Amino acid sequence: DVKVTQSSRYLVKRTGEKVFLECVQDMDHENMFWYRQDPGLGLRLIYFSYDVKMKEKGDIPEGYSVSREKKERFSLILESASTNQTSMYLCASNSPPSGYEQYFGPGTRLTVT
Amino acid sequence: SQQGEEDPQALSIQEGENATMNCSYKTSINNLQWYRQNSGRGLVHLILIRSNEREKHSGRLRVTLDTSKKSSSLLITASRAADTASYFCATEGRAGNTPLVFGKGTRLSVIA
Numbered sequence: 001d002v003k004v005t006q007s008s009r010y011l012v013k014r015t016g017e018k019v020f021l022e023c024v025q026d027m028d029h030e031n032m033f034w035y036r037q038d039p040g041l042g043l044r045l046i047y048f049s050y051d052v053k054m055k056e057k058g059d060i061p062e063g064y065s066v067s068r069e070k071k072e073r074f075s076l077i078l079e080s081a082s083t084n085q086t087s088m089y090l091c092a093s094n095s096p097p098s099g100y101e102q103y104f105g106p107g108t109r110l111t112v113t
Numbered sequence: 114s115q116q117g118e119e120d121p122q123a124l125s126i127q128e129g130e131n132a133t134m135n136c137s138y139k140t141s142i143n144n145l146q147w148y149r150q151n152s153g154r155g156l157v158h159l160i161l162i163r164s165n166e167r168e169k170h171s172g173r174l175r176v177t178l179d180t181s182k183k184s185s186s187l188l189i190t191a192s193r194a195a196d197t198a199s200y201f202c203a204t205e206g207r208a209g210n211t212p213l214v215f216g217k218g219t220r221l222s223v224i225a
Binding site: 004033035040041042043045048058077088090092096097098099100101103104105106107109 | 143144148154155156157158161166171173201203205206210211212213215217218
């Protein structure tokens with residue numbers, strides 16, 4: 001079975017802190033994605049990556065950056081956390097093409113106080 | 114990007130009844146997918162239907178696609194309490210190799 005793991009299920013950080021959210025997949029997938037999910041807004045794509053050291057902006061990249069140094073790991077970075085980044089963060093992966101079935105991690109619920 | 118829109122936003126039914134959820138989208142697509150999300154968890158892929166297909170079945174799930182109306186429906190037959198979840202449609206644009214675009218979801222409650 002494909003497994004996508006995220007480093008934390010729940011995280012509480014203070015405004016201004018640098019936050020790292022880690023995602024690891026074990027199926028040798030080329031593509032990895034970061035979404036945030038907010039009530040009434042559905043899933044919104046933050047960043048995605050089609051290969052190691054490659055990254056593409058999604059719909060809402062502002063305030064975020066990403067890192068993909070290894071194929072299996074895709075990190076989301078909040079350089080200076082703000083309260084409006086309180087959200088559920090979901091990581092996903094798949095093999096090309098990127099529009100096929102995605103496998104999701106369990107999510108990280110981040111609260112910024 | 115143009116999100117799909119699910120309808121209704123919320124649906125409450127009795128166990129054993131059928132549940133129908135609809136999804137409309139705005140641009141031409143290669144495929145449309147449905148996902149389920151249990152409360153506070155990640156999404157799980159249910160079914161994929163390609164743009165040249167009109168209907169697809171998987172167990173108690175039936176998906177239809179009408180590309181002329183840019184719409185899809187997901188039917189869950191003989192619903193169970195365990196079907197309680199949020200259901201999302203997601204589309205891949207015609208350009209291909211582009212990320213999926215997710216709708217806002219339908220919250221289904223199945224009452225035992």
